[in-house]
Amino acid sequence: MKQLLIIFHSVTGGAEQIAQAVAKGACAEPEITVILRQAQLVQEEQLREANGFIFVAPEMLGSLSGVMKDFFDRTFYRVLDELNGRPYAAVICAGSDGQGALRQLEKIAMGWRLKKVTESKVVLTYAQSKEQILRAKTLDQSALDQSEELGTFFASALALSVF
Numbered sequence: 001m002k003q004l005l006i007i008f009h010s011v012t013g014g015a016e017q018i019a020q021a022v023a024k025g026a027c028a029e030p031e032i033t034v035i036l037r038q039a040q041l042v043q044e045e046q047l048r049e050a051n052g053f054i055f056v057a058p059e060m061l062g063s064l065s066g067v068m069k070d071f072f073d074r075t076f077y078r079v080l081d082e083l084n085g086r087p088y089a090a091v092i093c094a095g096s097d098g099q100g101a102l103r104q105l106e107k108i109a110m111g112w113r114l115k116k117v118t119e120s121k122v123v124l125t126y127a128q129s130k131e132q133i134l135r136a137k138t139l140d141q142s143a144l145d146q147s148e149e150l151g152t153f154f155a156s157a158l159a160l161s162v163f
């Protein structure tokens with residue numbers, strides 16, 4: 001069975017809810033093994049074994065959250081040239097922007113020669129004040145539905161080898 005690896009990091013729950021919705025959608029495809037894993041737990045071997053990737057991370061201080069960046073820092077050169085051409089999608093969870101993190105993630109994915117198979121998404125939580133940013137997030141249903149659709153689309157296409 002082909003494997004879809006969903007790699008996420010989350011502090012206040014927004015990116016985690018997105019990743020779970022993506023996984024739920026992907027699980028609708030019986031031909032794919034879906035693995036949902038926190039970025040800090042991902043090892044290089046799991047990257048080699050995966051046939052496709054969905055990255056979900058928050059934007060923090062205009063770039064990828066430190067833990068997500070650390071995942072790439074730990075693994076980037078260990079698997080360089082071994083993932084070429086594998087499909088990926090990305091979702092950034094952000095208070096009001098998300099573009100810095102998205103650019104950074106897409107640059108890293110390009111370095112790995114991954115293939116972007118759908119437009120990357122930014123889900124905004126509209127958290128701007130200190131209180132809003134620190135509070136646990138509850139995403140609205142449309143963001144979760146779109147994330148679920150992304151998972152279903154990605155897994156079905158991976159199963160059919162259309163990427």
Ligand SMILES: Cc1cc2nc3c(=O)[nH]c(=O)nc-3n(C[C@H](O)[C@H](O)[C@H](O)COP(=O)(O)O)c2cc1C
Nearest residue numbers: 010011012013014015058060061062094095096097
């Ligand atoms: C230290 C810190 C820095 C942040 N910087 C940004 C930022 O540069 N741009 C932005 O849009 N949101 C920023 N945010 C808001 C987070 O992206 C937002 O709270 C998001 O929901 C975090 O994802 P999570 O709920 O999965 O942890 C920041 C939050 C924190 C805690």
